[in-house]
Amino acid sequence: MKIAVLGAGAIGAYVGAALHRAGVEVHLIARGAHLAAMREHGVRVLSPRGDFTARPHATDSPSEVGEVDYVFLGLKAYSYASSGDLLAPLLGPGTAVIAAQNGIPWWYFHGMTGHPLEGQRIEAVDPGGSVTAVLPMERAIGCVVYCSTEIQAPGVIRHLEGTRFSIGEPDRSISPRCVALSEAMIAGGLKCPVEKDVREDIWIKLMGNVAFNPLSALTRATMVEICEHEDSRDLVAQMMAETLTIARAAGCDPQISIDKRIDGARRVGHHKTSMLQDLEAGKRLEIDAIIGAVVEIAELTRVPAPTLRHVYAAIDLLSRTSLVS
Incomplete structure (x- = not known):
């Protein structure tokens, strides 16, 4: 081999x-x-x-x-x-x-x-x-x-x-x-x-990435800080719920609890996501595969995803302005 x-x-x-x-x-x-x-x-x-x-x-x-x-x-x-x-x-x-x-x-x-x-x-x-x-x-x-x-x-x-x-x-x-x-x-x-069906694993991991990566870059917060702030934790839960609905409409049914997924992220502690690390290092942000594609699949499957759309708009703007700053 x-x-x-x-x-x-x-x-x-x-x-x-x-x-x-x-x-x-x-x-x-x-x-x-x-x-x-x-x-x-x-x-x-x-x-x-x-x-x-x-x-x-x-x-x-x-x-x-x-x-x-x-x-x-x-x-x-x-x-x-x-x-x-x-x-x-x-x-x-x-x-x-x-x-x-x-x-x-x-x-x-x-x-x-x-x-x-x-x-x-x-x-x-x-x-x-x-x-x-x-x-x-x-x-x-x-x-x-x-x-x-x-x-x-x-x-x-x-x-x-x-x-x-x-x-x-x-x-x-x-x-x-x-x-x-x-x-x-x-x-x-x-x-x-x-x-x-490796797609189930893709969505299970993506549930964390789609929420914590852009939110950490937008707020400069670690995963535990996002989880322990009541309103941002609720925002994560809403993004994950929309992602699960999109996954099911796209033909996959990930078997994962949102609360369990968030608690698992909280236990990671004061960890900076890869997107926050890239932002701090002045590197291009990997937003297309992590959240842009999810929003596009929502459009293809006609699933409302207002929270994901709003966060995507914000992180896309940050990505564009950080590259030219």
């Missing part, structure tokens, strides 16, 4: 190191000081489950790697459309692409045989079909990440919590390529269930 990790940042380098430890041929594609450190010293993982160092091949040139069996995408979803030149050398006739992204993926309605929206393109995450042109939907394997990592220093990954990477085919089949990938991930010390 040959795997390329395109965008070997905190999550990508951690997954690559785990797979390499399992004996998989792994190629990490990165840049800058992080790449230089991985080339010289390997990937050093610091984890409560045990520290280890792995030395997979690391490069900034996909053409040096060639065709692989799997590409693990560690890029932000908004980078997919512009990643064609990086992806092209890695893609053979049977190469699968694991999109480890937050929010709604570009392939969401692909393979939903019998659903009224089967094959529907979601403009927010596939504008003008630009992502599909780079990543044909038949290559896609869905992936929901329940793992928290950070780059502590170039080449050094701090694993904070979680090892679960749920994967699944858009057409709900249990495919040989998913089973083989799952076995390799498990051999590397990760959890990797093959889900019959």
